[in-house]
Amino acid sequence: MTAVEQTRHLATAIPGPKSSALIDRKAAAVSSGVGTTMPVYAARAGGGIVEDVDGNRLIDLGSGIAVTTIGNAAPRVAAAVAAQAGEFTHTCFMVTPYEQYVDVCEHLNRLTPGGGEKRSALFNTGSEAVENAIKIARSYTRKQAVVAFDHAYHGRTNLTMALTAKSMPYKHGFGPFAPEIYRAPLSYPFRDAEFGKELATDGDLAAKRAISVIDKQVGADNLAAVIIEPIQGEGGFIVPAQGFLATLLAWCRDNDVVFIADEVQTGFARTGAMFACEHEGIEPDLIVTAKGIAGGLPLSAVTGRAEIMDAPHVSGLGGTYGGNPVACAAALATIETIEADGLVERARQIETLMKDRLHQLQADDDRIGDVRGRGAMIAVELVKPGGLEPDAELTKALCAAAHSQGVIVLSCGTYGNVLRFLPPLAISDELLNEGLDVLAAALKALA
Known part of the structure; x- marks a missing residue:
């Protein structure tokens, strides 16, 4: 298997034409009770990147919901x-x-x-x-x-x-x-x-x-x-x-x-x-x-x-x-x-990097009510400015904005207002920072 290039790259709009065709095929063949988070279809993945059928390379901050912790298609x-x-x-x-x-x-x-x-x-x-x-x-x-x-x-x-x-x-x-x-x-x-x-x-x-x-x-x-x-x-x-x-x-x-x-x-x-x-x-x-x-x-x-x-x-x-x-x-x-490969320690390094960045964002934006989690399991809880009221709409919009820019993120929480990060431990610091840059720009644009 050829290694997946570890850079974010948008070859087409999200979704691209091949993913769009597969979306239509899914609608005709798969129960509508099976939903999907992103409108792309994966072709390859490795490290911190998922590549779709249109050649878009997406930063993976979800790990298939905490499954590919050591990285997708890990060599061993x-x-x-x-x-x-x-x-x-x-x-x-x-x-x-x-x-x-x-x-x-x-x-x-x-x-x-x-x-x-x-x-x-x-x-x-x-x-x-x-x-x-x-x-x-x-x-x-x-x-x-x-x-x-x-x-x-x-x-x-x-x-x-x-x-x-x-x-x-x-x-x-x-x-x-x-x-x-x-x-x-x-x-x-x-x-x-x-x-x-x-x-x-x-x-x-x-x-x-x-x-x-x-x-x-x-x-x-x-x-x-x-x-x-x-x-x-x-x-x-x-x-x-x-x-x-x-x-x-x-x-x-x-x-x-x-x-x-x-x-x-x-x-x-x-x-x-x-x-x-x-x-x-x-x-x-x-x-x-x-x-x-x-x-x-x-x-x-x-x-x-x-x-x-x-x-x-x-x-x-x-x-x-x-x-x-x-x-x-x-x-x-x-x-x-x-x-x-020392991945327990790598999870701790990811926690430090992510929390430092997210706390910086929180200091400048009172819509980030809480930053929490451990290791490579980090979340931000989004609220209406100046209080504790959950803001599910902001969370949904922020996810959509990140997806359109080639960053895989997930939401969760009883109130639908928590953005969760589950990056693979094989991801580089550069990709993590780039993914957080995209989120910071999207959050600013949604002010």
């Missing part, structure tokens, strides 16, 4: 995938197992937070792994209720839609949902400030607010698990106040409740640690991973304490494609790349 991954595909592509691990599955589980047991004996099980998607984590927790505790949090996103299957907080577009019209799901308030420092500085900065206090709701609405005797994203993804890249996660975990341990960390978006060096839980020094009972685990191939996992992971009966966990050998080969190459 591409070689490992080709080699494994030449040997065999599938046997089903539950029928004739293979070493690659075991290799991945051994690495996950080694890398995830926490000491002691651990086990892992492999699946295909984040949603599927979340569902299996809930199954495992219910099997272990012999209880049924599950608590998720405000602004949470856990997937699009029936159970994970119930766990997800946001209705449109994820839940609207798709019910009824799985029962025994309850919701508690999250620590959201930027918006908790409306209720006082102490609640916004004291994670222990915010956790006690959540625990009070859980005690009253559910009761620990009925509660199998609490599931939380250490840094929320679709909900707006919300980083809870220090101490929030630790206090929740301590309460769970005291009450025979399984603490599940959903690290689907935050895992594998994305936040400047191998896993986001490490920033808080917590060791979850179960940790759910996917997205960045396999360099772009579909793979997910649940990893946790051996006594919990071993609770389900034999053959109670599995799935035809779970832990596919080609995806496992990609995961092993991804982990090797993260460790060999």
Whole structure:
């Protein structure tokens, strides 16, 4: 494969004629329920660039929603995938197992937070792994209720839609949902400030607010698990106040409740640690991973304490494609790349660069209400000038302006007013700065 040139280049307007033709073909062939963010069709990608079918080279600040963390078509991954595909592509691990599955589980047991004996099980998607984590927790505790949090996103299957907080577009019209799901308030420092500085900065206090709701609405005797994203993804890249996660975990341990960390978006060096839980020094009972685990191939996992992971009966966990050998080969190459190329440290460098630039913009523009995140998982929350009122229209316009200039950015948040940045860790400082230059010019033009 020829390396993709690492420069932004607009050969045509966005979209170009070939992408426009494919847009028409999509409309005729693909369910209209499948939406797209940008009106371009990818042809090649690598480093910090996605090249479309018209020859436009776009700066990638999205990584396919945090999937191509180590860079698209990363050399070790591409070689490992080709080699494994030449040997065999599938046997089903539950029928004739293979070493690659075991290799991945051994690495996950080694890398995830926490000491002691651990086990892992492999699946295909984040949603599927979340569902299996809930199954495992219910099997272990012999209880049924599950608590998720405000602004949470856990997937699009029936159970994970119930766990997800946001209705449109994820839940609207798709019910009824799985029962025994309850919701508690999250620590959201930027918006908790409306209720006082102490609640916004004291994670222990915010956790006690959540625990009070859980005690009253559910009761620990009925509660199998609490599931939380250490840094929320679709909900707006919300980083809870220090101490929030630790206090929740301590309460769970005291009450025979399984603490599940959903690290689907935050895992594998994305936040400047191998896993986001490490920033808080917590060791979850179960940790759910996917997205960045396999360099772009579909793979997910649940990893946790051996006594919990071993609770389900034999053959109670599995799935035809779970832990596919080609995806496992990609995961092993991804982990090797993260460790060999120092990508955890690279994520920290990206955080410093991006936050410095974004804080400079914030100092001159009161529409940037908050700059937050960790590593290469950074967000700005946009508000109406002089207050906290969310500005979803500005966010939408800013995304559109960036897209037209060849910069891939994504929005998120319960109120649709958060611009999120998920650059691949293979991106250069030059491309990062150029992408932020484009955003700064677009923000100024939209004043």
